Amino acid sequence: MTYSIAATMRRLFAPQHKLSCSWLVWRKLVKQLRLRGLNRTRESGAFLLGYTQNETVRIVDFILYDDLDPNALETGIVRFSGRYFGELWAECKTRGLTVVADVHVHPGGSGQSLSDRNHPMISKAGHLALILPRFAAAPQPRADIGIYTYLGDKNWETIARGERDAFFHIGF
Secondary structure (H helix, E strand, O other): OHHHHHHHHHHHHOOOOOEEEEHHHHHHHHHHHHHHOOOOOOOOEEEEEEEEEOOEEEEEEEEEHHHHOOOOOOOOOOOOOHHHHHHHHHHHHHHOOEEEEEEEEOOOOOOOOHHHHHOOOOOOOOOEEEEEOHHHOOOOOHHHOEEEEEEEOOEEEEOOHHHHHHHEEEEO
């Protein structure tokens, strides 16, 4: 019953959003990204798990890159080994969720690096990638979060800064 009330409220207050996440999950995620970043000395990231319903993507959980690949953050930038994708898919199956997006932090702004553009974490058209600036240091307004949709063949659509609040809802 609680879920249906929250879902109804989300539809009433945020019907146009393409991506949504509860503030509690988002807060836990950002806190973990900061911790894994070792006091702003390295990038960190996570796979965002959830489901798609009526063309709206809902984030309900996450798996940090270094929980799957212990060496993913060792160089200071994210270098996730493909051999750990099997563990990711097994965990998704166990939780009954799918990877709906990924997120990682940058030391400066939230623009995609050449490496980000050329090496999507999930190379399936429609996959969403988020980048948090300033190693996820507070505050993190949605307008500052880089949001990118993978189109395939190393091409991306950038969600414009002025459209990010309407695209991504953090709340119920």
